Amino acid sequence: MxxxxxxxxxxxxxxNGVSVMGMTRGRDTRFHHTEKLDxxxxxxxxxxxxxxxxxxxxxxxxxxxxxxLHSGMEETK
Amino acid sequence: MxxxxxxxxxxxxxxNGVSVMGMTRGRDTRFHHTEKLDxxxxxxxxxxxxxxxxxxxxxxxxxxxxxxLHSGMEETK
Amino acid sequence: MxxxxxxxxxxxxxxNGVSVMGMTRGRDTRFHHTEKLDxxxxxxxxxxxxxxxxxxxxxxxxxxxxxxLHSGMEETK
Amino acid sequence: MxxxxxxxxxxxxxxNGVSVMGMTRGRDTRFHHTEKLDxxxxxxxxxxxxxxxxxxxxxxxxxxxxxxLHSGMEETK
Amino acid sequence: MxxxxxxxxxxxxxxNGVSVMGMTRGRDTRFHHTEKLDxxxxxxxxxxxxxxxxxxxxxxxxxxxxxxLHSGMEETK
Amino acid sequence: MxxxxxxxxxxxxxxNGVSVMGMTRGRDTRFHHTEKLDxxxxxxxxxxxxxxxxxxxxxxxxxxxxxxLHSGMEETK
Amino acid sequence: MxxxxxxxxxxxxxxNGVSVMGMTRGRDTRFHHTEKLDxxxxxxxxxxxxxxxxxxxxxxxxxxxxxxLHSGMEETK
Amino acid sequence: MxxxxxxxxxxxxxxNGVSVMGMTRGRDTRFHHTEKLDxxxxxxxxxxxxxxxxxxxxxxxxxxxxxxLHSGMEETK
Amino acid sequence: MxxxxxxxxxxxxxxNGVSVMGMTRGRDTRFHHTEKLDxxxxxxxxxxxxxxxxxxxxxxxxxxxxxxLHSGMEETK
Amino acid sequence: MxxxxxxxxxxxxxxNGVSVMGMTRGRDTRFHHTEKLDxxxxxxxxxxxxxxxxxxxxxxxxxxxxxxLHSGMEETK
Amino acid sequence: MxxxxxxxxxxxxxxNGVSVMGMTRGRDTRFHHTEKLDxxxxxxxxxxxxxxxxxxxxxxxxxxxxxxLHSGMEETK
Amino acid sequence: MxxxxxxxxxxxxxxNGVSVMGMTRGRDTRFHHTEKLDxxxxxxxxxxxxxxxxxxxxxxxxxxxxxxLHSGMEETK
Numbered sequence: 001m002x003x004x005x006x007x008x009x010x011x012x013x014x015x016n017g018v019s020v021m022g023m024t025r026g027r028d029t030r031f032h033h034t035e036k037l038d039x040x041x042x043x044x045x046x047x048x049x050x051x052x053x054x055x056x057x058x059x060x061x062x063x064x065x066x067x068x069l070h071s072g073m074e075e076t077k
Numbered sequence: 078m079x080x081x082x083x084x085x086x087x088x089x090x091x092x093n094g095v096s097v098m099g100m101t102r103g104r105d106t107r108f109h110h111t112e113k114l115d116x117x118x119x120x121x122x123x124x125x126x127x128x129x130x131x132x133x134x135x136x137x138x139x140x141x142x143x144x145x146l147h148s149g150m151e152e153t154k
Numbered sequence: 155m156x157x158x159x160x161x162x163x164x165x166x167x168x169x170n171g172v173s174v175m176g177m178t179r180g181r182d183t184r185f186h187h188t189e190k191l192d193x194x195x196x197x198x199x200x201x202x203x204x205x206x207x208x209x210x211x212x213x214x215x216x217x218x219x220x221x222x223l224h225s226g227m228e229e230t231k
Numbered sequence: 232m233x234x235x236x237x238x239x240x241x242x243x244x245x246x247n248g249v250s251v252m253g254m255t256r257g258r259d260t261r262f263h264h265t266e267k268l269d270x271x272x273x274x275x276x277x278x279x280x281x282x283x284x285x286x287x288x289x290x291x292x293x294x295x296x297x298x299x300l301h302s303g304m305e306e307t308k
Numbered sequence: 309m310x311x312x313x314x315x316x317x318x319x320x321x322x323x324n325g326v327s328v329m330g331m332t333r334g335r336d337t338r339f340h341h342t343e344k345l346d347x348x349x350x351x352x353x354x355x356x357x358x359x360x361x362x363x364x365x366x367x368x369x370x371x372x373x374x375x376x377l378h379s380g381m382e383e384t385k
Numbered sequence: 386m387x388x389x390x391x392x393x394x395x396x397x398x399x400x401n402g403v404s405v406m407g408m409t410r411g412r413d414t415r416f417h418h419t420e421k422l423d424x425x426x427x428x429x430x431x432x433x434x435x436x437x438x439x440x441x442x443x444x445x446x447x448x449x450x451x452x453x454l455h456s457g458m459e460e461t462k
Numbered sequence: 463m464x465x466x467x468x469x470x471x472x473x474x475x476x477x478n479g480v481s482v483m484g485m486t487r488g489r490d491t492r493f494h495h496t497e498k499l500d501x502x503x504x505x506x507x508x509x510x511x512x513x514x515x516x517x518x519x520x521x522x523x524x525x526x527x528x529x530x531l532h533s534g535m536e537e538t539k
Numbered sequence: 540m541x542x543x544x545x546x547x548x549x550x551x552x553x554x555n556g557v558s559v560m561g562m563t564r565g566r567d568t569r570f571h572h573t574e575k576l577d578x579x580x581x582x583x584x585x586x587x588x589x590x591x592x593x594x595x596x597x598x599x600x601x602x603x604x605x606x607x608l609h610s611g612m613e614e615t616k
Numbered sequence: 617m618x619x620x621x622x623x624x625x626x627x628x629x630x631x632n633g634v635s636v637m638g639m640t641r642g643r644d645t646r647f648h649h650t651e652k653l654d655x656x657x658x659x660x661x662x663x664x665x666x667x668x669x670x671x672x673x674x675x676x677x678x679x680x681x682x683x684x685l686h687s688g689m690e691e692t693k
Numbered sequence: 694m695x696x697x698x699x700x701x702x703x704x705x706x707x708x709n710g711v712s713v714m715g716m717t718r719g720r721d722t723r724f725h726h727t728e729k730l731d732x733x734x735x736x737x738x739x740x741x742x743x744x745x746x747x748x749x750x751x752x753x754x755x756x757x758x759x760x761x762l763h764s765g766m767e768e769t770k
Numbered sequence: 771m772x773x774x775x776x777x778x779x780x781x782x783x784x785x786n787g788v789s790v791m792g793m794t795r796g797r798d799t800r801f802h803h804t805e806k807l808d809x810x811x812x813x814x815x816x817x818x819x820x821x822x823x824x825x826x827x828x829x830x831x832x833x834x835x836x837x838x839l840h841s842g843m844e845e846t847k
Numbered sequence: 848m849x850x851x852x853x854x855x856x857x858x859x860x861x862x863n864g865v866s867v868m869g870m871t872r873g874r875d876t877r878f879h880h881t882e883k884l885d886x887x888x889x890x891x892x893x894x895x896x897x898x899x900x901x902x903x904x905x906x907x908x909x910x911x912x913x914x915x916l917h918s919g920m921e922e923t924k
Contacts (some may be wrong), residue, residue, distance in 0.1 A: 158295075161296075162238075162278065162295070162296070163297075164295050164297050164300055165300065166300055168308065171272075176260065186258070186260070187260040189254075189260070189284075189286070191286075194288075194301040194302055194303040194304060195286060195287065195288050195302060195303070196286070196287040196291075196293050196300055197284060197285070197286050197287075198240060198280055198284065198285045198286075198287075199254075199283065199284035199285075200256075200283045200284065200291070202256055202257075202283045203257075204257060204258055205283075215296070215300075215301065217297035217298065219297075220298070222297070230278070
C-alpha cells in the first residue's frame with residue numbers, strides 16, 4: 001500500500017517543451033520518467049515511493065510549499 | 078482498503094475540451110485516464126493509489142493547496 | 155469498515171437539471187452514479203472508497219476547501 | 232464499532248415540508264431515509280457508515296464547515 | 309468501549325415542551341428517545357454509538373460548532 | 386480502562402435546588418443520577434462511559450465549549 | 463496504568479472551610495473524597511479514573527479551561 | 540513505564556515554610572509527600588502516576604496553565 | 617526505552633552555589649541528585665523516568681513553559 | 694516501505710554547473726550522487742533513507758524551511 | 771532504535787574554553803562527556819537516551835525553546 | 848528503518864575551510880565525520896541515528912529552528 005496522501009506540487013509551463021524529470025528514490029539515483037509540457041499546460045504531481053526528486057527544465061512556474069519559483073527565467077541572474 | 082481521506086483539487090473548465098489526464102503511480106508512469114470537460118464544468122478529484130500526477134490541458138482554473146492557477150492562459154507569458 | 159470521517163463538499167443547484175456525477179476510484183475510472191438536482195436543492199457529499207472524483211455540470215455553487223466555485227457560469231470567460 | 236466522532240451539520244427548516252434525504256454509502260447510491268422537517272425545526276446529523284451524501288429540498292438554512300447555505304432560496308438566481 | 313470524547317451540543321429551551329429527539333445510527337433511521345425540556349432547562353448531549361442525528365422541535369437556542377441557531381423561531385421566515 | 390481525559394463542563398448554581406441530571410449512554414436513555422446544587426456551589430463534571438447527556442434545571446451558569454449559557458433565566462424569553 | 467496527563471484545575475480558597483468533593487466515575491455516582499481548604503490555600507487537582515466530577519462549596523476561585531469562576535459568591539445573584 | 544512527558548507547574552515560595560503536599564491518585568486520596576519550601580525557593584513538579592492533586596499552603600506564586608495564582612495572599616478577600 | 621523527547625527547562629545561576637535538586641518519581645519522593653551551579657553557569661535539564669520534581673535554591677533565572685521565574689530573589693516579597 | 698512524505702527543498706541554479714551532492718545516511722558519510730544543474734533549472738528533492746545531507750556548490754537559490762539561502766553568492770561576505 | 775527527532779539546542783561560544791557537559795539520564799546522574807568550544811564555534815546538540823541534562827560553563831549564547839540565554843555573562847547580576 | 852523525517856539545518860560557509868563535525872549518538876561521544884565547506888557552499892543536514900550533535904568551526908551562517916546564528920563571527924564579542 002502506498003502513501004498517496006503525499007503533498008503535491010504544481011508546475012505550469014510558460015513555453016513549449018518544458019521537461020519535468022522524475023528521479024528514482026533509493027540507492028540508485030537516475031531519471032525514470034520525463035514529462036514534456038507545452039505552454040499553458042499544468043502538471044500536478046506527488047513525490048512517491050519511486051520518486052524522491054524532480055528536475056524542471058525550461059520556463060515554468062513551480063508552485064511549492066516554499067512559494068512560487070520560476071524555472072528557466074532570467075529575472076534573478 | 079484505500080486512503081480516501083486524500084486532499085482534492087478543483088478544476089473548472091473555461092472552454093470546451095479541457096483535458097484532465099491521470100497518470101499512473103508506481104514504476105511505470107503513463108496516462109490511465111483522460112477526462113474531458115466542457116466550458117463551465119467543474120471536476121473535483123483526488124490523488125489515489127492509482128494516480129500520482131495529473132496533467133491539465135486547455136483553459137481552466139485549477140484550485141490547489143498552493144492557490145489558483147490558470148492553465149492554457151496567456152496572462153504570464 | 156469505511157472511513158466516513160471524510161471531508162464533504164456542498165453543491166447548491168442554481169438551475170434545474172444540475173448533474174453531480176460520481177466517478178469510480180481504482181484502476182478503472184468511470185461514472186457510477188449521477189445525481190440530478192433541481193434549482194435550490196443542496197447536496198452534501200463525501201469522497202468515499204468508491205468515489206475519488208466528481209464532475210458537476212450545470213449552474214451551481216460548489217463549496218469546497220479551496221473556496222466557492224461556480225459551475226456553468228459565464229462570469230470568468 | 233462505529234466512528235461516531237464524525238462532524239455534524241445543522242439544518243433549520245424555513246418552511247414546512249423540508250426534506251433531508253440520506254443517501255447510501257458504497258457501490259450502490261440510493262436514498263435510504265428521508266426526514267421531513269416543519270418550519271422552525273432543527274436537524275443535527277452526521278455522515279455515517281451508511282450515509283455518505285445528503286440532499287436537502289425546500290427552504291432551509293444549512294450550516295456546514297464551508298459556511299451557511301440557503302437551500303430552496305431565490306437569492307442568487 | 310464507547311467513544312465518549314465526542315463533541316457535545318447545548319440546547320436551551322425557550323418555551324415549555326421543547327422536544328429533542330435522538331435518531332438511531334445504522335441502517336435503520338428511527339427515533340429512539342425523546343427528551344422534553346421546559347422553558348429555561350438546558351440539555352447538553354453527545355452523538356453516540358446509538359445516535360447519529362437529533363431533531364429539535366420548539367423554541368430553543370441550539371449551540372453547535374457552527375454557531376448558535378434558534379429553533380422554532382420566526383426571525384428568518 | 387476509562388477515558389478520563391474527557392472535556393469537562395462547569396456549572397455554577399445561582400439559586401438553591403439546581404438539578405444536574407446525568408442521562409445514560411447506550412440504547413436505553415434514562416436518568417441515572419441527579420446532583421442537587423445550592424446557590425453558589427460549583428460542579429465540574431465530565432461526560433463518561435455512563436453519561437452521554439446532562440440536563441440542568443434551575444438558575445445556573447453553564448460554562449461549555451460553546452460559551453456560557455444561563456439556565457432557568459428569563460433573559461431571552 | 464493510569465492516564466496522568468489529564469488536564470488539571472486550580473482552586474483557591476477565599477475563606478476557611480471550602481470543600482472540594484470528588485465524585486466517583488462509573489455506574490455509581492457518590493462522593494469518595496472531600497478535601498477541606500482554608501483561606502489562601504490552593505488545590506491543583508485532576509480528573510482521574512476514579513473521579514469524573516467535583517463539587518466546590520464555599521468561597522473560592524475556580525480556574526478552569528472555561529475561565530475563572532467564583533464559587534460561593536453573591537456577585538451574579 | 541511512566542508517562543513523564545506530563546505538564547509541570549512552578550511554585551515559588553514567598554515566605555519560609557510553604558508546604559506543597561502531594562495527594563495520592565487512585566481510590567484512596569491521602570497525602571503521600573510534603574515538600575517544605577523556604578522563601579525564594581522554586582519547585583517545579585509534575586502530576587505523576589502517584590500524584591493527582593497537590594495542595595499549597597503559605598505565601599507562594601503558583602504558575603499553572605491557567606495563569607499565575609497567589610496562595611496564602613489576602614489580595615482578593 | 618525512555619521518553620527523551622521530554623520538554624526541558626533552563627536555569628541560569630546568578631550567584632555561586634545555586635542548587636538544583638532532582639526529586640524521585642514514584643511512590644517514594646526524595647532527593648536523588650543535587651547539581652551545584654556557579655554564577656553564570658547554565659543548566660538545561662529534563663524531567664525523566666527518575667525525576668518528577670526539581671527544587672531550585674539560590675539566585676537564578678528559571679526559564680519554563682510558564683515564563684521566567686527568579687528564584688532566591690526579593691523582588692516580589 | 695519508505696517514508697516518502699518527507700519534506701522537500703527547492704534549488705534553482707543561477708549559473709551553469711551548480712552541483713547538488715547527496716550524502717549517505719548511516720555510519721559512513723560519503724557522496725552517493727551528484728546532480729548537475731544548468732542556469733534556470735529547478736531541482737526539488739527530499740531527504741530519504743539514503744540521504745541525510747546535501748551539499749550545494751555554485752550560485753543557486755536554496756529554498757528551505759528556514760527561508761531562502763543563496764549559495765555561491767558574495768552578498769554577505 | 772533511538773528517538774532522533776529530538777529537539778536541539780544551539781550554543782555559540784563567545785570566548786575560548788566554553789564547556790558543554792552532558793549529564794547521564796537514568797538513576798545515576800554524572801557527567802559523561804565534556805565538549806570544549808573555542809570562541810565563535812557553534813554546537814548544535816540534542817537530548818538523547820544517554821543525556822537528560824547539559825551544563826554550560828563560560829561565555830556563550832544558548833539558544834533554546836525558551837529563548838536565548840547568555841551563560842557566563844554579568845548582564846543580569 | 849530510519850526516521851528520515853528529521854528536521855534539517857542549513858549551513859552556509861562564509862569563508863573557505865568551514866568545518867561541520869558530526870558527533871556520535873550513544874554512550875560514546877566522538878567525531879565520526881567532518882565535512883569541509885568552501886566559501887559560498889551550502890550544507891543541509893539532519894540529525895540521524897548516528898549523529899546527535901554537530902560542531903561548526905569557521906565563519907558561517909547556521910540556520911536553525913531557533914533562528915540564524917553566525918559562527919566564527921566577532922559581532923557579539
